[in-house]
Amino acid sequence: MKYLKFTVLIIIYLMISLQPVEAQKYQGHGKGSVSEINLKKFAPPKVDSNQLKRIQSILDIRSPSSGIPAEDGKSLYYTWNVTGTTQVWKVPSPGSFPVQMTAGQDVTYLLSITPDSKRLILVRDEAGQEHPGLYWQSTQGGRLNEIFKKENVKMYYEFTSDDSEYIYFTTNEKDEKSLALYKFHLPTKKIETVFDKPGKWYVADYKNTGELLLVKMTGNISREYYLYHQKTKEFKALFGQNEKESYKARFTTNANELIVKTNKFGEFHRLYLWNDGKFKSITPEWQYDISSFSIDRKRQRIVYSVNQQGYTTITALNAKTLKELTLPSFKSASHVYYGSMSRNARYMSISVAYPDRPGNRYIYDWQTNKLTEWTKVSLPEEELVNYPADSLEYYTTRDGVKIPMFVTRPIQCKNKLCPVIVTFHGGPESQSRPRFDARKLLFLEKGYVLVYPNVRGSYGYGKSWLNADNGPKRLDVITDIEDCAIFIKKNWQVLGQSPKLAIKGGSYGGYSTLVGMSLFAGAYDVGVASVGMSSLITFLENTAPYRRSLRIAEYGDPIKDRVALEQLSPITHIQKVKDPLLILHGANDPRVPAGESIQMYEELSTKQVKVDLILYPDEGHGIRKRHNRALNYAYMLKFFDEHLQGK
Template sequence: MDSYQIDNIAQNWRFVGISFVLILGVLGCSGPKIQSPSHGPEERALDYSGFGRESVTEEILERYAPPTAGGESFSLAQSLLDLRSPGFGIPSPDGQRLYFTWTVTGNRQVWRVDQPMGFPVQMTGGEDASFLQDVSPDGRWIVISRDRQGDEQFGIYLQSADGGPVREVFRRERVVASHEFFSDDSKYLYFRANAHRPDSFSIFRYNIENRLTEEVVRLTGFWSVLDHKADGRLLLREAKGNINNAVYEFDPETNDLTALLGKDEEESYFAKYSEAEGELLVLTNRFSDFHQLYRWKAGDFESITGERGVEISSFSITRDRSRVILSLNDRGYHRFEVYQLRPWTLMPLPEIENAEQIFRGSLSAGGRWLSLMLANSNRPSEVFVLDLEDLSFNKWLPSSSPEVDLSFAVQASLESYPARDGTPIPMFVWRPKICEVQLCPVIVDFHGGPEAQSIPSFSATALILQKRGFVFVQPNVRGSSGYGRAWIDADNQERRLNVITDIEDAAIFIRESWAKDGVSPKIGVMGGSYGGYSSLVAMSKFAGSYDAGVSIVGITSLLTFLQNTAPYRRALRISEYGDPETQAEILEQLSPINYRHQVKDPLLIIHGATDPRVPVGEALLMHDGVQEAGAESSLIIFADEGHGVRKRENQARMISYLVDFFETHLK
């Protein structure tokens, strides 16, 4: 992979979107038992233990199995899921091929095309999803990662760049492995894995010729590789949370691990080697509200980009260290810029039109070709390749819209609503044309993360809700990325108590400001992962604000979540949510389960049994608690899905369930 996406640390969770980015989880064991304190809004009598499919019985899976799908909503969902966009793609070193992932078969697989707009060749198959990770510098190999039924116990595999059988590089039960990079001579594949202990990732390398794996460095904590040098030195990142981290250099000759940045700090750093020995390019928000790019040497920072007032969300550098590509995030709208490194000079690029978003993809190994995704909020995205030498710009992968007239689809507008303290909260709004003149029900969709960001992108869920006459809203409440450090840090730990009301304030604004002839619209709430948690908060703590709610893989209790999620995840999430040992009262106040007796409007909960991040026990906990309190709750568990829904048939089912649910309760 050519870069580490800062704004993808906790990327926006999407049901059927262009960027379902997996945050790897360590599986198979739970953290130490946390005793639930007796204080808080309401003492809990409910509990569970563990995560993954083994944490629930077959009886439970049978009882809450997805019901038979059919009818107009299911047929419409199937039709709109045919509106497919390919993944970003990685150009081959010679620029003659593009490798990419695609869900056209109903499951994510790896494909290639051998020329722009060429006929796609399927490279992988099977019932489990395959994820393209890298192409070797010599162009002979591609790297694939796979798990089983969404359990996120990823293994690493090699395949010839021409196709054929896949070769297992590394896979172990209850171990997560992640590809890092190929050596410049294509002899070695480097990866990280928690092979020695479940809460720590060490670095390994695989010899492609003799098929032997050796440990490069054993580490404690969550580590990944930022960059490497030809002499074997590694630039390593130690995660202290989902945002903050430290940067080290490892020298294999001496086995020295030298701290460079962030060891005794709580800061965000992303770094690459520059072309000068001893110098790094560092992306950080240490000195400003937004991430900016600096040169660093011997502890001194020199600003390169200056204060721009927009987030530089990530960057990559070519292997010859001559060019730098910046990804910019301006209030949810993405674009990119290319610079010569010495002297720092902006390169002229072809003008790109008719795209709300331009996402930087991957560089070819030699750094000449760059894949780009052009995306809009009312039609599927397409993939182009930019030649950084002759500046030619060609479409390689078109979108497909079989038998669907998209004239009804509208572009998202950037609007805002006031929080109770007067802070404007940005939101993207898809308002169907008919809703300009008549009262329509509204669906508010909160993103995951919580450090993610909703952006104006295309999804089947948003499209079908528009088609059915719903206004679709995606807010970026405080705690979201893309709006500066103060905004993203606003909900950390006890500060969440001060801004959780952003959830209720969205409904208050919509009822008051979007009323017609004195009648307020009915409002539904939905979301996945942390967005599912937000939906549960909306329906319980802020009961009555929304008329119906759907929670998908959402957190019910921050205490039981931290207790049962994987050890390394628990450590990373404490910096965001709070420490169960010292901040249990705050966690109780923020947990929807403790407000279950306040729920008074219909609730639909959807979860995957193999989910390693938010255990399926969270769904059972809330469902049982709400029913015990006498309110209406429905629960659906997909036995063959994890933290989200990947398989096409299951996607169509889930979309039809939530659409029919909102149709029933909001119209």
């Protein structure tokens, strides 16, 4: 009997010890969710100024956004982070010296120019909290004038009425789980409610007659479309109801017609004309996605972009005849993007990205067919003679699927074994794409081969690929993370020796990094995780309420899918972690709470594992401020050098 009791105790002990580790029960997100003790304990350590010199010089290589052209085509407004923080700038004429319109340490973005050309509509966020304020500023400069700003309230700008009197925006002020529509009257500064049915709403388009094309977000990519008349309050369902399909739509010149981008009828997104419930395709059935489209305010031209295996081209159509229009060509460009169109439909901004040098910004005049370069590339103290372009390659998974990946190899690693850094993108409905990125130089110069996979669940490879990781299905494809490491170690050997391997990423890429270091421990030699989820359950419980239902549609329900979510959570496999891990996070993050990183660190710090955690007290979901970005790269480089090259 004595031995029986002892045996039972041993069995109970083993059962308990083999159970998944329960995630620490932190609470909350964003500003104030991290204790002062932890902010002090995990504060960014000082870095010698000599170590930052090269990083700072690389951060000086920057390109502005595509910008918004003025109605007369005589000036261009855009956002640029040349000061270290993204601010708004104005170029008075092509190639002229830019004029800084906004300033300070808080990120400021340009959203629109009012139809009368008198005001810029701007948004400003404080310390990465993602509760931005909406402002207007004279196109001649001057102070910012508040339209809407409230503590802990989410806000999105929608549009400005054609008479320049009303600014429309959505907020979750009344219900933190919903987004209602409001309008601000510029002359009187009064705000009134336009539409406040429950749900997360935004405006896809509008007419001067008062009709609004409203969209209800029902999932991570699924949308429902409705027609709402502001005067009569008539509310009519159009399409997407009780579906899980992706749609984007705009009005055309015809009364009851819409142009729609959707992949409902096939694997890839195409453009359709919708009328009275019927869809008619107007673009070919390609084996790649139309990633976006726009139509000018006068409904004269449709411009759309095509994603071809990660490379981007644009096409224009006459909105009435649907005949293709001539656009400028850019030799050797990796990506050509259309930007904003002037309201008079004459001017369109275009931005171009190249594989081996910074991109540039142009304005295209539809009337004269003239393309004008507006900004000059700045390469302070750099020549970029040997900057290697990305190559599109593939690795094969255990179930025989070919995964696309972009690879950047330093010239010095052509016939030499070099360590490899694999970076997984965020999203997860995103895509790694080839382009020049000056920050890559920091790693290439040190002899690191850079790999950017687009695992199943990434955008740009069809609907089945995109949805392959939804909910519990993620269990079937999460092995793509480990299979990348297996492939590289086997196929990139030099003289029988496999390269050392690192994994890194931010947001979902940070989660992928934690998965690679825990569930697939040993696959990678070192990891750097930024703003990543350590537990999908505590993440879904604590992320901002306005995001929760959308994220549940992607990851799974915390109750119904709890078993799968536990198995997919890195903290469940904490006992397996054995290799060095650096964790980075912004304390004000409202999307992935900093508690996700803190609980992972606390569990690992009790074990014989090298783990470091750094919290930025003035950042959110990502590192935005220049000084912090320089520190962030210094920490990563030091960590990789130490654990991949023994420096």
